[in-house]
Amino acid sequence: MTDHTDSQTTQTTDTARQSELSVVGRFIKATELDTRMLGMIGALLLIWILFDIFSGGLFLTPRNLWNLSVQTASVAVMATGMVLIIVTRNIDLSVGSVLGFVGMIMAVTQAEILPTYIGFDNPFTWIIALAVGIAVGAAIGALHGYVIAYMGVPAFIVTLGGLLVWRGAAWWVTSGRTVAPMDSNFRLMGGGPAGSIGEIASWIVGLIACAAIVAMIVSGRRQRKRFQFPLRPVWAETFLGALGCFLVLGAVYIANIYYWPIGIVRRHIQAGLLEGEATTIFIGHGVAIPVLVAICVGIVMTFLATRTRFGRYVFALGGNPEATDLAGINTRWVTMKIFIIMGVLCAIAAAISTARLNAATNAQGTLDELLTIAAAVIGGTSLAGGVGTIAGAMIGALVMQSLQSGMVLMGLDTPLQNIVVGVVLVIAVWLDSLYRRAQH
Amino acid sequence: MSLETATQPLVEMRNMSISFGGIHAVDDASVDLNPGEVVGLLGHNGAGKSTLIKILSGAYQRDNGEIHIDGELATINNPRDAKGYGIETIYQTLALADNVDTAANLYLGRELLTPWGTLDDVAMEAKAREVMGRLNPRFQRFKDPVKALSGGQRQSVAIARAILFNARILIMDEPTAALGPEETAQVSELILQLKSEGIGIFLISHDIHDVFDLADRVAVMKNGQVVGTARTQDVDKDEVLGMIILGKCPPGATPGPGALSS
Ligand SMILES: Nc1ncnc2c1ncn2[C@@H]1O[C@H](COP(=O)(O)OP(=O)(O)O)[C@@H](O)[C@H]1O
Ligand SMILES: [Mg+2]
Numbered sequence: 001m002t003d004h005t006d007s008q009t010t011q012t013t014d015t016a017r018q019s020e021l022s023v024v025g026r027f028i029k030a031t032e033l034d035t036r037m038l039g040m041i042g043a044l045l046l047i048w049i050l051f052d053i054f055s056g057g058l059f060l061t062p063r064n065l066w067n068l069s070v071q072t073a074s075v076a077v078m079a080t081g082m083v084l085i086i087v088t089r090n091i092d093l094s095v096g097s098v099l100g101f102v103g104m105i106m107a108v109t110q111a112e113i114l115p116t117y118i119g120f121d122n123p124f125t126w127i128i129a130l131a132v133g134i135a136v137g138a139a140i141g142a143l144h145g146y147v148i149a150y151m152g153v154p155a156f157i158v159t160l161g162g163l164l165v166w167r168g169a170a171w172w173v174t175s176g177r178t179v180a181p182m183d184s185n186f187r188l189m190g191g192g193p194a195g196s197i198g199e200i201a202s203w204i205v206g207l208i209a210c211a212a213i214v215a216m217i218v219s220g221r222r223q224r225k226r227f228q229f230p231l232r233p234v235w236a237e238t239f240l241g242a243l244g245c246f247l248v249l250g251a252v253y254i255a256n257i258y259y260w261p262i263g264i265v266r267r268h269i270q271a272g273l274l275e276g277e278a279t280t281i282f283i284g285h286g287v288a289i290p291v292l293v294a295i296c297v298g299i300v301m302t303f304l305a306t307r308t309r310f311g312r313y314v315f316a317l318g319g320n321p322e323a324t325d326l327a328g329i330n331t332r333w334v335t336m337k338i339f340i341i342m343g344v345l346c347a348i349a350a351a352i353s354t355a356r357l358n359a360a361t362n363a364q365g366t367l368d369e370l371l372t373i374a375a376a377v378i379g380g381t382s383l384a385g386g387v388g389t390i391a392g393a394m395i396g397a398l399v400m401q402s403l404q405s406g407m408v409l410m411g412l413d414t415p416l417q418n419i420v421v422g423v424v425l426v427i428a429v430w431l432d433s434l435y436r437r438a439q440h
Numbered sequence: 441m442s443l444e445t446a447t448q449p450l451v452e453m454r455n456m457s458i459s460f461g462g463i464h465a466v467d468d469a470s471v472d473l474n475p476g477e478v479v480g481l482l483g484h485n486g487a488g489k490s491t492l493i494k495i496l497s498g499a500y501q502r503d504n505g506e507i508h509i510d511g512e513l514a515t516i517n518n519p520r521d522a523k524g525y526g527i528e529t530i531y532q533t534l535a536l537a538d539n540v541d542t543a544a545n546l547y548l549g550r551e552l553l554t555p556w557g558t559l560d561d562v563a564m565e566a567k568a569r570e571v572m573g574r575l576n577p578r579f580q581r582f583k584d585p586v587k588a589l590s591g592g593q594r595q596s597v598a599i600a601r602a603i604l605f606n607a608r609i610l611i612m613d614e615p616t617a618a619l620g621p622e623e624t625a626q627v628s629e630l631i632l633q634l635k636s637e638g639i640g641i642f643l644i645s646h647d648i649h650d651v652f653d654l655a656d657r658v659a660v661m662k663n664g665q666v667v668g669t670a671r672t673q674d675v676d677k678d679e680v681l682g683m684i685i686l687g688k689c690p691p692g693a694t695p696g697p698g699a700l701s702s
Contacts, residue, residue, distance in 0.1 A: 227566045307558040309551050312540070316548055319539030319585075326499055326535045327549035328520035386539035 030236040036380055036435060037392060043428075044399050051406035058409050062258035066285060068398070068405055069255075070191040070356065073290035074099070074349040075368060076397035079375040080301040081342040083393045086376055087318040088338060089385035090148065090155035094162030095346050095372050098140055099365030101170040103350035106133035107179035107360030110186055126186035133347040140166065141343020145336035163369065171362050180359035190355030191288035193264050199256045202286035206252035210245040217241050256284035290352045294394070297348060302390040304341075314338060318386035374421075375400050378428045382436075399428075448511045450475045450640040451609055456495055456505035465491040467664040468697050469505075473609065473640040478631060480651035480672075481644040482684055483661035489644045490532050492661070493611045496642075497529040498522035509609075523549075526608030530615050532644075534598040538587035543568035545586055546601045571600045575626060591618035599627065603634065610634060613644045628654055648680055662687045665698025 028035060052059040078095050085092050110129035118124065144162055148155045181187075188195040197205070217237050224231055260283045268274040274281060305311040313334045316324045325331050349368075354360045379396025381388030403424060407417045449472040456469045466488045473479050481489050494500045496507065498519040507514045509525050516522050522529070536545050543564040552560040552567070565582055572579045576596040586594055595618045602610060612631075616624040631641060631654055645651050651658065652672060660667040660683040667683045674692035682688045689695040 223562045227562050229562070229565065303558075309553070309559065312544060312548070312551060312559060315540055316537035316544070319537040319587075320535070322533075323535035323537050324548070326497075326519050326529075326531065327537075328498075328518070328523050329549045330520075386537075 027236075030233050031240055032232060032236075033240075034389075036432075037389075037395070039435070040379065040392065040395055040399070044395065044402065047399065047402050047406065051402070051409065055406065055409045059406055062254050064405070064409070065254055066258040066288065068401055069291045070288045071405060072398050072401040073191075073288075073294040074352045074356075075371045075375055075401065076294045076394045077297045077349045077352065078342075078345050078368065078372045079379065079393040079397045080298055080390045081338075081345040082372045082376040083301075083379070083381050083388040083390055084305065084314050084338045085155070085342060086373070086381045086383060087314055087385060087388045088335060089318055089321075090335070090338070091373070092144070092155065092159045092162075092339070092342055093369050093373075094144065094159040094166055095342065095349075096365040096368035096370075097163045097166035097170065098137065098343065098346040099350045099353065099368055100362070101166040101173070102133045102137045102140070102347045103354040103360045103364050104170045104173045104179065104362075105136050106130065106186075106347075106351060107182065107354055108173055109133075110183045111179050111181070121184060123185065125183040126189075129183065129186055130189075130347075130351055133351060134344050137343040137345075137347030137350070138340050139343070141340040141346075142336065144343070145339030148339065149332040149335035167366075170364075176362050178359050178361045182355055182358050182360075186351070187355045187358055188289050189293065189351050190353075190358070191290045192356075193260045193283075193285060195289045195355070196255070196285040196287060197289065197292065198286040199284040200286075202252045202256055202284075205287060205292070206249050209248045213244040213248070214241050252287065255287045258285045259283060260285065290356065293348065293352060297345065298390055298394050305390055310334065310337065315386060320386075371397070371400050374425045377432075378425065380432065449473060449508070450477075450510065451496070452506075452508040452511075453492070453496060454506045454508065456492060456507075457503045458491060458495060458500055459503060464664045466495070466502075469661065469664070469666045470696070471642075471659045471666065471669065473642060475608075475640050476635050476638045477657065478635055478641045478643055478651075478655045480655035480658040481642055481661065482648060482651065482658055482680065483646065483667075484684060485646050487646075487661040488664040489646075489661055490613055491664075493529070493613060493642055493644060494531075496522065496609075497527055497531075497611055499529075499531075523605075526606070527611065528602040528605060528607035528609070529611040530598050530602045530613060532613040532617070534594055536586050536594060536597060539585050541585055542572065542582050542589075542597050545597055546571065546604055548601075550605065567604075568600070571604055572596065575600055575630070576623065592620060592623055595619055596623065599630070603630070607639060610639055610641045611644070612641060614646070615643070616650060648677055648684065652677055652680065659696075660684055662698050666696030667698045667700075668693040668695045670694065 028038075048060060058064060078099070082092060082095070106129045109132045110125050114122065114125050114128060140162075144155075144158050147153050147158050217240065221231060221237060262278055265274065265281050265283065266278045269276070269278055305314065313324065313329050313331075316327070316329070317331055317334055321331060350365070353364060357364070375397035376388065376393040377383065377396070378399055379389070379392030379394070381393060400421070403421055404417060407420060412420070452470075452472040454470050456466055457464070458466045469488070469492055471479065471481070471492070481493070483489050491500065495502045495505075496516065498516045498521050501517065507516055514525055516525070537548060540548075543561065546568050547564050552563050554560045568582060576593065579593060579596065581589060581593070586597055589597070595615065599612075599615060602612070616627050619627065631643065635641060643651050643655060655672050657669055657671050658675075658680055659669040660680065662684070667687045668689040670680070670690070670693035675690055679690035679692065682690065683693065687698060687700040689699040
């Protein structure tokens, strides 16, 4: 009986809504686009346009957008892991310090330890340094995860301790000395003219991405057809595919019209690598390697979160830990694995930022934990657990970085920048909670 | 009678005890269950019914007692162990992950995978549609997280999950609490069908009317102890009510440690 009345009420409200649906509403329903994500992208565009106006057209330039993408990469990588952590009702306050420590370890490995065995500029230096960093990151994550999951110490406390411990440990490695320079191959992970894949490769990557988008839409449709589930209208699928391809190719185009600085072109001419007059040679950067790394991390993490058992358990654990336990899932091991992944991501982020700076410093990654958490939360990860997307967190990272670099372009003082970022974070979460309440 | 002595009990819980901080939630309780039998576990709220069956389902660790399955000593230390013995449970709290959809809940911990080892969501949804169709034909909300469902729909999901995996022993803790009369009748029908397939069922309720007609036997608990067990053909409802309320064991029942000594 209850159920009967229930389905009736939903039916009537459904029909009532149907007739009220505007063109926009019908469009969103047909495309099954996430309205929250759309809102965030809208906010991002608004921020970009406002900064462009207030900075006198300095923001929406290929140069600035390209830099923005590179600056976002390291926090975006860590934000993908923070999503899983927050989804399971945990927190990680230590990521900035872990980045600092692992960065220092990788720097010392390539600049001070490896040269004594395999010499300078060995082609394997970068991969060994990276592997060491990832192993150390994973070990740190495993330690955090073990204490949290098996010893029952709250994540807040464990990672607050980690924040202090790993920052101190980073200092300890070299007694506070900055380590530089990095291996030339390793530095490619940081971007710059050399650390970008160039115009042709960028177009190829873009086209592959477009092909993947189309293939995903087609195979998803075929699967649903096979089981005779409801399908999205063809026009909606076409629109989504076209939009995806347009965004990808647009981003590639912008990366490709950011040309090498004339100084670097001159140096290449002097070195005999290029011929001609420096002022007439335009070489596009193309997509930066750190950005590609971040995108690959995003794809892998999205796959993990949505297509694997592990990801399913992460979300179930966030929704109802007791039920997940009763379903026979080893929730402690799942929690520990999440922190191991976070450690690995910190190592990748550390590689990007160390390579970009061409040095490892003591203070590297300071306050990154806050940017990372803010990115995940602005990106729609609920602090109550159980809800969040990888893509959202990466866009959240882009929002945070846009705010920061926009304010730098406008010449705002650092203290004022911090105030703005803090206020924006609070407002964003407040808007999000309003949105969620309106949903119910 | 000859049937019961001839076949081995499917489950025997002997002298189970568990206490939480000095409170004896279950105290020296023994119950058993035969294949194809429905045993109603009755008692007031707080009598210890849920706690007793949570020991069997692996959710709680007992302080004392032995569990025998098919006559052999069983090791049940966690829910995984219990599922390994073919024990499926519908918890009173339903134990659903609220933020994921119906199919994800049905297959939680036992997901169907594609040949590449990824989640086969489409196949799981197809199977979910089939099972839910049997329990609740009007149910259509397969894309929604289960927190968006009504109490009755959520209960259907919990029941569907328990019957999806060829259980041998089914524990149903107040399975119809949130259901209307129509769905309750459907669940009764389901119980009879599962029973005819040889599945043993513990049916738990605080209300005698929910179970008396379905059960072959009843076991009554009071203050963590078993008052007594009886075949439903040997006692009437009033006598069972006397067991539940007063702890008084009628002549047709076998008294347990909790029976009122007169
Ligand atoms: N996890 C627990 N911690 C503390 N006390 C509990 C716990 N679970 C049950 N109890 C106590 O055990 C007793 C029996 O509870 P329960 O088994 O839920 O009763 P029933 O299912 O018969 O209504 C109650 O007094 C309850 O408060
Ligand atoms: Mg109970």
